[in-house]
Amino acid sequence: MYERPYELVGAADSLTARVRARGNDVLRNPMLNRGTAFTEAEREALGLEGLLPSAVSSMDGQVRRTEQQYRGQPDPLAKHVYLASLRDRNEVLFYRLLSEHLEEMLPIVYTPTIGDVIERFSHDYNRPRGVFLSIDEPDAIEGALRAYGLGPDDCDLIVATDSEGILGIGDQGVGGIQISIGKLTVYTAAGGIHPRRVIPVVLDVGTDNLRLLDDPMYLGNRHPRVRGQRYDDFIDAFVTAATALFPNALLHWEDFGASNARRILERYDPTRCTFNDDMQGTAAVVLAAVFAAMRATGERLRDQRVVVYGAGTAGIGIADMLRDAMVREGLSREEATQRFWALGSRGLLTEERAAELRDFQVPYARPAGETAGWAGANGSIGLAEVVTRARPTILIGTSTQPGAFSEPIVRTMAASTERPVILPLSNPTSLCEALPEDLVAWTDGRALVATGSPFPPVHHDGTEHVIAQANNALVFPGLGLGVSVVRARRVSTGMLTAAAAAVAELSDAGTPGSALLPPVDDLRSVSAAVGIAVAQAAAAEGLAQVELHDPVRQVHAAMWRPEYPRIEAV
Structure with a gap:
């Protein structure tokens, strides 16, 4: 039986990490690793003596150091690569840095820089992140989702793309995994969805992008994009497996082509908790x-x-x-x-x-x-x-x-x-x-x-x-937050309207010259307001599976904060 290296227990805003791993196995796990911020007692308990410099850093000190390194990068793509590397070694620190500079860094971790990252995916491939599902292996879908390591109650959100309509650059094949990753990064940074309770997915159905098909380094299925009944069967197999394995997860569709986006949403919306951000x-x-x-x-x-x-x-x-x-x-x-x-x-x-x-x-x-x-x-x-x-x-x-x-x-x-x-x-x-x-x-x-x-x-x-x-980003992180708090059965029009109304309430549009919408520099407070409104709408419509007795407290308590959890060596 596979034994996890750690277990997080407690509410999202007061977590304890029960750690079984020791030594370098701790430092290799980005959710456990806190680098030089491990205290002397933690180093002794986790077998880290001699594996780190002697000085013990505060998280604020680490943020200053990483911010300095970030600003030393020459262009947006290099900045994205640096942040991805930071995330791969210390995920909590990555999100702390991002949350403190969200307005500045959002264009780096998501659009527009993510477009360049997607186009270069096969050439710059480094550490795998997410789940890659192939239309050529439909029987492997359930096993691949299981292999990600989450249990039925461990997943709040799945972002899936078939990569046909990526941003303004169109069909990008397997590289679309990066749009799912980027979207989930915003869900976490802005909405407080825990980064280990989400799954990024790419549905590799081939590509009609000749540049990719002719590229010997391309990592996806090397055939034209599959359409018709075989495509529909593949999507249905994915939805069936995802729903069975993660019954409480919101299924978010991202950057599907015009011929499929609306059709897929309308097919599953009546019976699944599903959402298409582009629409x-x-x-x-x-x-x-x-x-x-x-x-x-x-x-x-x-x-x-x-x-x-x-x-x-x-x-x-x-x-x-x-x-x-x-x-x-x-x-x-x-x-x-x-x-x-x-x-x-x-x-x-x-x-x-x-x-x-x-x-x-x-x-x-x-x-x-x-x-x-x-x-x-x-x-x-x-x-x-x-x-x-x-x-x-x-x-x-x-x-x-x-x-x-x-x-x-x-x-x-x-x-x-x-x-x-x-x-x-x-x-x-x-x-x-x-x-x-x-x-x-x-x-x-x-x-x-x-x-x-x-x-x-x-x-x-x-x-x-x-x-x-x-x-x-003013809407979808808070929507995901509200859905996860009450484990909503569906995403209704009423919930979306409530989200829009909550955002509008945060603007000061009646004052001459004021913006119609709140700025993106305080997305966490916007997301909290949206999450509360969405949760209340879901409860009012009978779509909530968790009783909503104190919406403000429940939503804020569910928001993960990028802080190192208390360590308990087991």
Whole structure:
């Protein structure tokens, strides 16, 4: 029988490590190793005499040393490599350093630097982390998940990707494991999910990336991406095994392609605790920005007219969540749907084009009679015409078309609404539909703006306008925290709406120039607020398996803090 080198006992905020390992086996385990911070008594108890320098460091001293080493790295990729190395030898210290510099280091451990890390995965491969599941070996799924070493009650969260839609770089095959790792890093740093209660997974179904297939060093399945029934069977085998082995874990889908992301979520959402951040997380943070905008303007969401420019998985996911919120405010589903105009690569979605639309786009197709007189080139109706005709109060961009929100379009919108809500969400900055400084100038400072990428404040007519970043990290860590606290059976629309409302409450959007969303420099407090709201919503909907008797205390007690646990040698 395999005997674990240590066991963590106690609440997340007051852990004790019962350690069976001795000597170098302690130093090789990143969750046990604390390097020079081992006290003399701990060194004697764990057989570490002579294996470390004589001086005993405090954790603060170690943070100063590692911060200095981090800042000595020449570029973002080197900084990521340094942090990964630190994590591999001392995981608690890694998270302490990260938590103290989260705003600065988040772009290093996650997007955008993680994109370079993923592309270089096979060439820079070092220590394995996570679970690699191959479509060519479906019978090995359960054994691989078991081999990770967690029991049925030991796992709160699984992040899985098939790597088809990685960030802005597309199909990256087996290298997508790094997006799962990066996502879980944020769950831990921001949401307090314990780093040893999570599993990163890559579902290796092959790749259509010819650069990878032609690379002799590529480490994934060397064949085209498998699709169709065999793909569906593989996904089902994974979900079945994961659910059986880890019945209380939230299953998070990350960076799946447009043809699969929504389909997979809709298949398992009714019966599993599952979540797609690209769809639901993005939608929830946008809903939070809109909620904050409604507070600033004193208007109701149900009265807004919304144009979504970029009717793909993310854009329609946003529309769906805004529509559901309108229904909660009293509109029928049909009435709420009619308050949206969605545009894809061929212009406005209309009934005449129904045959070429994806199933999830069809509900937003505008009636044929409504658009009969609208001008359009080659039969397509563009954004300028839609803005002129529909007179939107909210304009959302998920198109990756830089400059699409042009000055004439924005001025037309601003002419018919006092406080236009404009959300150019495409990443990176080079693909943003409009620059915040232009939006503020073209609307004479009246626009309420949130972007997908970080931007500096904009100064206009004596007012500093802080530009909110619609960063999913404001939502998903707290969502995972709330789900784990009550062991929710599902992730409901009500829970996501509660998360968005909690984020919106933390903004000061009513003050001139204030951001629509809270900053990412204090994600732990944001995550705690979201976690409390999510847990309460789950309990109210009968989805909680753990009684919620003191939400604030229960959520805060569940948040792991990067502190060395008390050592008990056994």
